[in-house]
Amino acid sequence: MARPRDTRVDEAILTATRELLAEAGYAGLTMDAVAERARIGKAAIYRRHATKQEMVFSAAVHGADLPDPPDTGSLRGDLVALVREIVDHLTNPAAAAAIPGLMGDLSSSPELAARFQDILVTRQQLGIEHLLDRAVARGELRTAPDVSLVHALVSGPVFAVIYVQNRSPEGLPEQLGTVIHAALAASSQNA
Amino acid sequence: MARPRDTRVDEAILTATRELLAEAGYAGLTMDAVAERARIGKAAIYRRHATKQEMVFSAAVHGADLPDPPDTGSLRGDLVALVREIVDHLTNPAAAAAIPGLMGDLSSSPELAARFQDILVTRQQLGIEHLLDRAVARGELRTAPDVSLVHALVSGPVFAVIYVQNRSPEGLPEQLGTVIHAALAASSQNA
Amino acid sequence: MARPRDTRVDEAILTATRELLAEAGYAGLTMDAVAERARIGKAAIYRRHATKQEMVFSAAVHGADLPDPPDTGSLRGDLVALVREIVDHLTNPAAAAAIPGLMGDLSSSPELAARFQDILVTRQQLGIEHLLDRAVARGELRTAPDVSLVHALVSGPVFAVIYVQNRSPEGLPEQLGTVIHAALAASSQNA
Amino acid sequence: MARPRDTRVDEAILTATRELLAEAGYAGLTMDAVAERARIGKAAIYRRHATKQEMVFSAAVHGADLPDPPDTGSLRGDLVALVREIVDHLTNPAAAAAIPGLMGDLSSSPELAARFQDILVTRQQLGIEHLLDRAVARGELRTAPDVSLVHALVSGPVFAVIYVQNRSPEGLPEQLGTVIHAALAASSQNA
DNA sequence: AACTAATCGAGACGGTACGTCCGGTCTTGCA
DNA sequence: TGCAAGACCGGACGTACCGTCTCGATTAGTT
Structure with a gap:
């Protein structure tokens, strides 16, 4: 019965944020700047996102x-493709600026931490589960290894290379995919 | 000639910061709170640390x-011990709160990024280099693999488990050390 | 041809405003609160009143x-009755809250200032003019004094007692009417 | 032991406010504008004045x-001089803009209302009391009339002429002083 | 009976000011 | 000179309010 939210405003906010x-990084990001860039009022932002963190996350x-x-x-091949996707995700300029910044705020906001985990962990782990099941079906692995460990083995090093070592992720998918494949294959035999 | 700095003040600052x-996490940490807790003036902090980030880092x-x-x-065994040390370092409450927070500020401050990298990457990589050299000397590996990759393989998953998956790192050293050992051994044979 | 305005809405707005x-005073009055109290939409208000000030004024x-x-x-007796009417007008809770508040906005809005003056000054001065003419006709005054001055002498002190001194206006009509009568009578003799 | 407040800051705030x-009137007055004009931070204002109203009042x-x-x-003569002072006070541009604006906020803030009354009423009434005592001593009045009433008689019409009738107060001291003198003299005889 | 056009409640919208909070710098008087 | 205390500037935060606009549903009055 009332005026519905304008989807163009939703998009304008997210685009301006990205x-x-x-341009300015997580620390240099201002709610007023987002509002000005998106040509909207700050209230329109806070109607959609409770805090700056949630907006950046979205x-x-x-x-x-x-x-x-x-x-x-x-x-x-599946592992290489998976690593490549994670690399692509984390090298997107907006995500690259946002993710380390957000991690610093997670401890203050359990609600955000939960959502963060859902997106970055749970959904990725589903994909990994399928990938491992296929390998078992193919006979490449005897039993599917611990999904959480594989997730850590895949995403962790990407994270480390990009955010900690600050190196180019070029060649990383091939290299990392191969190593993890070797590790899984070896572990499977010894199991 | 002049009054020397009081070392008790140095300690009080670092203790209060930790x-x-x-208690409050990185986002909830304020310079005024540190000064009050340490029962010192803010000037005494800034005489020692140029920015909040540097203080937290120190x-x-x-x-x-x-x-x-x-x-x-x-x-x-060396790999398990290495992982255990990294886990111990990252599970310290102060470090656990500080590291993700600092990562968000790295992009804004190349100077801090350099020091961060020196401590968290370069020094650890030296240790890894020795570790790998010993393995080659023992005949466990034919040639030493890329140090950066091994560093990413060791520290990345620990990071992922603790900060992203938010899981307990119990059993992680054994598990992760074993997997990485398998990967390195397999890669060495194929090389 | 089209749907006419609902007079119950007109009334609901004014009642809610009063x-x-x-309850909350002029500063605490918000358009959203008026709309909610009156169970109407804000558009219905602005269809009738161009600004908050005009609504309050009305x-x-x-x-x-x-x-x-x-x-x-x-x-x-006429003066006492006049003062009594002004007192009654200004002690109405809604008017008591509105008038000082509106005065603060007068400088920003000449249009409102004109209407304000018309209601609060011009119409009252007409009544005063009649009152003085009657006194001249009765022979109580030789010539009618300056209407503006009498208006100021009558309304000003009432204003001062209620809004500035914040005293009860009890007894004020009698007291003030008598004093002003004395002043006018004396001035008339010396003229 | 700590750094004391800078009196130049106090002055800069008040000057900028005036x-x-x-320039912009009460409604157009912004805390940010005051800070910018005074070349100070907003915190320096709020350290001294709890609200915008208190700042304007001061x-x-x-x-x-x-x-x-x-x-x-x-x-x-004393009455004429008194009216002249009140007129001078209320025609000061800053006071002229502030006083009606403040009156609208008095109902919301009893604390401010009390200070407002103290300055605008109590102190003026002291002066009036002396003035009336002198008249009694001179034999111009038999007994001193009610101070509050005289205060209302003096300040109210000035207020009405300036803020309500929106007329020039030229000639008002002479005119009003004379009328009030007549009223007091007549009342004194009938007492 | 269908069409038209202004009304209604609800609430999103842009803009702007508020008062609070921090980071990093500066100033005071004491030791 | 170092120190505790705390004032200082600058600037972002999240809230509140004004006056406008948009939605779908309701009413008249006209066809």
């Missing part, structure tokens, strides 16, 4: 959903 | 230097 | 027109 | 203390 994240993490990695026909 | 990091990251991991006699 | 003026000042004071048979 | 009141009402009106040798 642009400013890329703009840079949520929505940038990882598509399910394709079945490449081999475990090694 | 306590407040554990309190939570620096000083908690990783001791060189011991020679356990086997590559697998 | 109630909220009495609710608290306009409509509460002073009836022409009666001919009591003597100048002193 | 200037902006004269700038435009307080401090502009009425000096005790001089002894002119006659009651009529």
Whole structure:
């Protein structure tokens, strides 16, 4: 019965946030700047996002959903493709600026931490589960290993290379995918 | 000639910072709170640390230097010991709160990024280099693999488990050390 | 041809405004609160009143027109009756809250200032003019004094007692009417 | 032991407030504008004045203390001088803009209302009391009339002429002083 | 009976000011 | 000179309110 939210405003907010994240970084991102860039009022932002953190999260993490990695026909190929997707996600300028910044605020906000985890962990783990099941079906692995460990093995090093070592992720998918494949294959035999 | 700095003040600042990091997290840490808790003036802080980030860095990251991991006699044992040390470092409450927070500020401050990298990457990589050299000497590996990759493989998953998956790191050293050992061994054979 | 305005809405707006003026004062009065109290939409208000000031004016000042004071048979009696009417007008809770508040906005809005003056000054001065003419006709005054001055002498002290001294206006009509009568009588003799 | 408040900051705030009141009026006065004009931070304002109202009050009402009106040798002369002082006070651009604006906020803040009354009523009434005592001593009045009434008779019409009738107060001191003198003299005889 | 056009409640919208909070700098008087 | 205390500037935060606009549903009065 009342006026519905304008979806163009939703988009304008998220777009402006992404642009400013890329330009000024997480610390340099201002709610007023987002409002001005999006040509909207601050109230329109706070009607949609309770805090700056939630807005950044929605703009840079949520929505940038990882598509399910394709079945490449081999475990090694699947792992390379998976790493490539994570690298692509984390090298997006907005996400690259937002994710480390958000991590600092997670401890203060359990609600945000939960959503953060859901998007960055739970959904990715589903994809990993499928990937491992396919490898078992193919006979490449005897039993599916612990999903959480594989997730950590895949996403952790990408994170480390990009955010901690601050190195280019070029060649990383091939390299990391191969190593993890070797580790899983070896573990499977010893199991 | 002039009055020397009071070392008790140095300690009081770092202690207060660590306590407040554990209590309120990185986002909830304020310079005024540190000064009040340490019963000192803010000027005394800024005489020692140029910015909040540097203070937090000094309190939570620096000083908690990783001791060189011991020679356990086997590559697998060395890797387990290395992971255990990284886990111990990152599970310290102050460090756990500080590190993700600091990462968000790295992009804004190249100077801090450099120091961050020096402590968290370069020094650890030196230890890893020794560890790998010993494995080659023992004949466990034919050639030493890329140090950066091994560093990413070791520290990344620990980071992921603690900060992203938010899981207990119990059992992680054993588990992760074993997997990485398998990966390195397999890669060495194929090389 | 089209749907006519609902007169119940008109009334609901003014009533809600008066109630909220009495409850929360001028500064605490918000358009949203008026709309909610009146169970109408804000558009319905702005279809009738261009600004908050005009709405308050219509609710608290306009409509509460002073009836022409009666001919009591003597100048002193007429003055007492006049003061009593002004006191009654200004002690109405809605008017008491609205008038000082509106005065603060007059400088920003010449249009409102004009209407304010018309209601609060011009109409009252007409009544005063009649009152003085009657006194001249009765022979109580030789010539009619300056109407503006008498208006200021009558309304000003009432204003001062209620809004500035914040005293009860009990007994004020008698007291003030008598004093002004004395002043006018004395001035008339010396003229 | 700590750094004391800078009195130049106190002055800069009040001066900027007065200037902006004269330029933009009460409604157009912004805390940010005051801070910018005074070249200070907003925190420095709020350290001294709890609210915008208190700041305006301090700038435009307080401090502009009425000096005790001089002894002119006659009651009529004293009254004329008193009215002249009130007129001067209320025609000051800053006070003229501030006082009606403040009156609208008095109902919301009893604390401010009390200070407002103290400055604008109590102190002026002291002066009036002396003035009336002198008249009694001179034999111009038999007994001193009610101070509150005289205060209302003096300040109310000035208020009405300036803020309600919106007329020039030129000639008002002479005119009003004379009328009030006549009223007091007549009342004294009939007492 | 269908059409038209202004009304209604609800509430989103842009804009702007508020008062609070911090980071980093500066100033005071004491030791 | 170092120190505790705390004032200082600058600037972002999240809230509140004004006056406008938009939605779908309701009413008249006209066809």
